[in-house]
Every structure is written in structure tokens, then in C-alpha cells.
Amino acid sequence: MKITPRTLKGFRDFLPESMIPRERLMETARRVYRSFGYSPIDTPALEYLEILSGKGGEESDRLMYHFEDHGGRKVGMRFDLTVPLARFAAQHINELGKPFKRYHLGPVWRGENTHRGRYREFIQCDFDTIGVKSAVSDLETGLVIHDLLQAIGFERFTIRVNDRRLLNGLLENLGLREQSAALLRALDKLGKIGPEKVAQEMMTVGGATQSQAEQVLQLASLSGDDASQLKQLAKLVGDSELGQAGVAGLEAVLQGARAAGVSTNCLQIDASIARGLDYYTGVIYETFLDDLPGIGSICSGGRYDNLAELYTKQELPGVGASLGLDRLLAAMEELGMLEKVGTPADVLLVYFSDAGLSDYLRLAAALREQGVGVELYPEAKKIGQQLRYADRRGFPAAIIAGDDELARRECQLKNMSSGESSTFPLDDPAAIAEAVKKCAAP
């Protein structure tokens, strides 16, 4: 009796064709994070249950994988990278020093309802700056998102930036600060139910007057990329210190982005974005692809006041964001940005005969030294079969050196997409490498 080979519902195998672009994307994220001075960290998949429970709200608790380990300890699998970061920062901040800039790429687990197309295991790609309240860190977060999307290959995207202090300042002015949760809940539905119904809900549930609801909606309607929005926002929040701080924060983000060369299309104010209710306290970011706005934000984050208050008395403010890897890959697939390849190597070296093996090995080693990835076919199968293998795997090029060619110290390089072949001296790996790279260039 064989055991049926299968994966658990909501869990995925990644075959080379889907893993190659995933790995490339993660490497791009690491490279961009590093270029801003964020350092890698890692934390365990398992934590004491008391560290994890109650931290992500009731839903997280319900979805968390947890059990008793061999020593009778109650443990849970991390459901995000933020709670582990809070624990990590509380535990090590004195050793780490401030500012502490970290990135963390790793799997997290949630027993989600898979009917909604959700996965129970997925990778998060977070970066955060901990321990400073600086507006520079706020604006830098937007610059990282910008450089990241550019490095991935996107040109048409919009980073939408808002500041939670704007709305809070306005509500302070209106004497509605106490009702902010209900009002935010109503405002969050703006995209779905439209301004009239939102105003209705603000009045019935949030206790706002019609004029107050209109002012909140007016604030939320402001978006753009120049000084006029900032002026209108400043007028709306009036003399609320909180609101004015929000205006100053947005101004710093816009100015910083311009100084760093971010085009005005790519980063804009959008006073309607809210990003949940309680966690964020300052700048917030969402990022949309202009060609696929419907998939939602692919990179989101913001500033929070106190990361680790459950674990330490030290106040640890922070700002950061998280790249939505699965969503981004789905978008790239839909936009035709992913080439279907099943190999990370540049060239297949055809195995013609055992007599040639030493030459094949020598050539493969020499090409690798030139930075070219070479797969040597491991058996002397028919050339046609080996070339079909090269084609199926998506090799851009193949090298064929039969006994005759080897006797002449030559080899043939075949461009797998054009079908053209050219002859090279076997002992000039630099020339062969250059030609292979040309075949591999997009």
C-alpha cells in the first residue's frame, strides 16, 4: 500500500517555475532593504503561546496553530512577523541600539478559511525602523517602497500616503475624538458604499451631525501631489496640534520624495486611506498598481507609537511596511511580467558521448568561472531528446559538441529561441560565455 502523496489544504508546493520568480523577488526585496541600511534578522517559527496570543486580536487567536510540545509547553506558530519583532525588540533592544532598522522575510501560518482563496502558509517581507520618532524614517519608508517596486520592474504604480493625525486632529476640533472608532469604521467603507451611506452611518452610529460628517468626508476626499492639497488639509484641521503635525508629516514625505527623485505620479496624498483602526498613529502607506488597482495594496505600512508595550516598559516607536509577495506575484503573472522558466541555468551542455566527458566538465567549469550557469545533461541520450529537455525547461541556449567537433576543438552554440547555431573554439570560454549571455538577455 502506497501512501497518497498530497499536501494539506491551504498549503502549497512550489515547483521551479513558480519558485524561481518567488526567490528572485525575495532577493530583490533583500537587496533594496539592505541598500537603505536595514539589517536581516530571524526569529523562531514557534513561540511561547503567551507571547503570541491576544496580540493580533480575536481572529488571529482563532486562526493560530498551537499545541503542547514535548516538554508540555504551550507553543504557537507565528501568524505574522510583527508580534515576533515586538518580542525580539523588547528582549534585545539594549544590545541592538537605536535606531534599529531590520528586515525579516519568513513564512507565517494561519488556519484561514481557504474558500476565500487564502493560504495557510505564506511569506511575509517586512522592514521597520524601531526606536525613533523621526519624520525622516517616515518618509524613507515611502522611498523604500518606491525603490523596491522599481527594482522589481514596475513603472506604473502609485504609493498613496496619508497621516492618521489628520483625521484625529479634525475629530478633536469637532469634539468627536471619543467616537473616532465608529467614525473610522464608517469611513473605511467609503470605497464600497459611497459617501452618502458613509455620512448616514456617521450620523446614526457615530453621533456626528450632517455638517460634521461632511467635513470628515471632505478631508477624506483630498488627494494629489502638490501644495494645494496640503493647504486645504491644513484649513480643515484648523488649529489642532495633532492635525497640523499630520500636515507637516505629509509635507515632509512629499518634499523628501521629490528630493530623492520620486516622480509625482508614483507618490500621492490620499486622505481616504485608513489601514485598520488602532495600530497606526502617524503616516500610513498603501501601494497600488496602476494597471491592476483591483488587486488591492501590494505594499502597506505606517507609523506606530509603541511596538512592544506588552513586553517592556521601554517605549519603542516605529515605522515600516510589508510587501505582499503572493499578491505581487499574482499581479506580475497577470501582467505578463513573469517568464516561464524551469531552470536557473543559462545553458544546457548536451552530453554526446562518454569520450567527451572530460571536455564537457572542463568547459562547464570554465563557463561557470565566467559567471554562466551550466547544466551538463547526465547521460548520452539522443540529441533530439536532450534538446527537447532544454526547450521544456526554458534554457535560452544549448551547447553541442559531438566527437567530430571535439576532435576539431570546437563546439556549437544553439540559441534555443531563434534556433540559430554558431561555432566557437572549445578553448575560448570567454567568447562562449558572452554569446550565451546574449541568448539569455531578455
Next chain:
Amino acid sequence: MKITPRTLKGFRDFLPESMIPRERLMETARRVYRSFGYSPIDTPALEYLEILSGKGGEESDRLMYHFEDHGGRKVGMRFDLTVPLARFAAQHINELGKPFKRYHLGPVWRGENTHRGRYREFIQCDFDTIGVKSAVSDLETGLVIHDLLQAIGFERFTIRVNDRRLLNGLLENLGLREQSAALLRALDKLGKIGPEKVAQEMMTVGGATQSQAEQVLQLASLSGDDASQLKQLAKLVGDSELGQAGVAGLEAVLQGARAAGVSTNCLQIDASIARGLDYYTGVIYETFLDDLPGIGSICSGGRYDNLAELYTKQELPGVGASLGLDRLLAAMEELGMLEKVGTPADVLLVYFSDAGLSDYLRLAAALREQGVGVELYPEAKKIGQQLRYADRRGFPAAIIAGDDELARRECQLKNMSSGESSTFPLDDPAAIAEAVKKCAAP
């Protein structure tokens, strides 16, 4: 009441100083694996318990983390990457095609006794070629190990190669094939208890005569890198087909290694290595650092006959090896090969005053375009404090541009190890980038 921030016994936090070299090592492994045409895959952390249990022996079952999930399914956390590979190959081999060359880097979990210095969560870095019996794949496995260790920065290491068919052939000749398990168990103790006691055990437990025990020990004593060892091995295994296949296999490995430019010091026959009892059936590899032989093999593997027999009727032979990441990092630490750095960026840009912010942002963006990682300090703290931060983090360089320098469109580049400073035009990022790279060069 605060919750104590702590990790579970046997689990580790990786702070930047330890994560930076780990991440670098994993990237090197990926790069080398890719250069031979191995493709990345990934599999879930959780599998159906029936997939995992009974596959790694009694000890694996005992150490496995397992529990019931939300849907009442019995699930386990993977304890290695080989069992998931077997399940994966059985499930997808028709789609994948053969040969299937994959690498897989990922965490695995075992509830080990931590008193022995073992971890309960660690990363495995495996590569395998599935679906072919080719001797070329056997020898290529040794080449990958060689290139990997060289790429990591090692010069003095020895890949020891053996073939299980040698001993099995000799035992066949001696009429001792039935007792091979007991004899291998005795032979495995050679390094610990010496040849005399091994011979004793072979006689008392394994049922060998003194002369037979001596022949087994003679086989195990053969090591080296030239034809004379092969001749002696051939003589010892006599006309056993299995044994002769083993000799031919070793010969192919040695010849292939020489053709690929591997020095004779780096790869040698060692007929004493055994690597466990049942799994391997052909070539086997172990790798030792010449300067730290005591830490044991840092990269091991070999050929096996049938990877996935529990899940499929298809015969899937394979060959591969696994890099011991933790052991290797411990060795590199001991050999002084790891620089202590707490940042992946090349230069700290000192924040002198808010008035300079736009210039800092512009310069940082320009330097990143030149391939230089720049961390901008986020606040206008005292320069001394910012430079101490740069020093503590291990930045090789710092850029200082005060208001006066900015007025002259200049900046100072400080080499953090020599303490020397030089002045550059602010608007020549290429020159600054080049100078930063010089400071960062080892």
C-alpha cells in the same frame, strides 16, 4: 504585568551580526547550486502526519512536532527536507520530468535534547538530482561541494569519497552479505575504538573470521587520490560485479574532478566512510575542513536507489548532498572568517541639520544608483554620537556634510577604520561611491 520576552529552549533569535553571515552563506549556496542547473523548490512546513511518520526511523518520530489542526487532521512539522522531497517528487514527477535537479533551503524542526548542543529549529541546504542513475550526476555532486566551499572562501578542505558498492562487493565475495548491517555497525566505530576492537566485534557479533575481518579493515584503510588505491580496491573486491562497479564509480569521480580542475588535495578516496547503514547504495561524500577536522563533516551526501517508494511505484533513484549551515558558521567563526558587522550598508550618511535633508536624500539616492548601500541617520543628533553609532554597527565609512560643506557643495568621506577623511564634490556621486567601495573592500 508585562509578559517576559523570551524564546523557547533550543530555538534561536538571529540578530544582525549573526544573520548577515547566515544570509550571505545561503545566497552563496543558492548561487552555486544554480550554476549547475539545480532549481529552487519549496514545500510546506506542515505535512500530513502519515507522510512524515516512520520515514526517518524511530528517533525522528519521537522528535517530531505533531498535533491536530483546526480541521482535526493529524499534521507534523517537517524534520528534514528529504521526506518532503520524496513526497514532492512522487506527486509531481510527471510534470517535472527527468532528470529533476532541485535545491531546497528551509527550516526543519526536531524536539532534540538541547543538552547535546543541538537546536530544535535549523536550516537545511540540500541539493539533489532525481530520476537518473548516471555516474555523471554522482561525480557532479562532488564538484558542487567543491565549488560551494571555494565560493564560501575555504581553500583547505578535503572531500572524502567512497562507494558503498565496494564494501558490499567484498562482503558478497566473502559470503558475508547477510551480516552486512552488523559489520557496518562495527566498521562505523573505527575512528573511535580502533581497528583491533572493530575486528573483535566483527568476529563476535558479525560472525566473520579473523581473516575476513582483516580484509574488511584493509578495504577501509585505503585512501588517497591516485590509481594505486583504485588498483588495490579492485583487487580486494575481486570479481564481484557490485564491487567492480564501485571501483568504476570512484574512478569516474576522480577523473571528473581532475577534468573540472579540482586539486588532488581537495578530493580523495576514503574507503572508511560509511554514512549510516541503509539509505545510501552508491557513491558517498563527506567533507572536512583541514584546519578543523574535529567538527565533523560539513557537507555530506550520496546516491540512493529509490527516493519515493513509499508514495509511488515509479522508481526514483537520486544523488545529492546537504550543507551543514550551523556547523559551517561555527567553523568560520572559529577560523576568524566572519567579520563582525551589524549593517549590510556601506556608508552612514550623517544627519547634520534639517536644512540639509534634501541634499542628503538626493545624495543617498544617487549613491544607491551606483550600487552603494546608504543609511541616512534619521535625526540631527550630535555628530560624535552618530559616528559612534556608525562605529558600533561596523560601517566601513561615513559621509559628513554640514551646512558649511553643503554651501560649498562638498562632503567629507570618513574611512571608519583608518579615521582618514577626504573631501568630494557633492555632485559627483560616482567618485564618492568609488571611494566608499574602497573603504568597504576587505
